[in-house]
Amino acid sequence: MNENRGTSSFYLSAAPLAMVFSYAKVSEKRSASGFYLFGASLAMVLSYNKWHKIEWAIFHGIFSWFYVIYFWIRQD
Numbered sequence: 001m002n003e004n005r006g007t008s009s010f011y012l013s014a015a016p017l018a019m020v021f022s023y024a025k026v027s028e029k030r031s032a033s034g035f036y037l038f039g040a041s042l043a044m045v046l047s048y049n050k051w052h053k054i055e056w057a058i059f060h061g062i063f064s065w066f067y068v069i070y071f072w073i074r075q076d
Contacts, residue, residue, distance in 0.1 A: 039064035044070050 040061045046058035047067065060067040 036064060039068055043071075045065040
């Protein structure tokens, strides 16, 4: 009876660890998408500020961080 009890307590203690690891995977995905969205937003703001056209802002928002780096290198 004691052997059975020890095994079940192992499974009960391993369950929270599985939840922590699954949450870490979800948060990595969220942070990556947040990083992309921040770059897209920054690219659109920089583009609209420079060109004053919504079409260019959308176009540059698609390229997100590529346009931000280009804008930083080619500052006028």
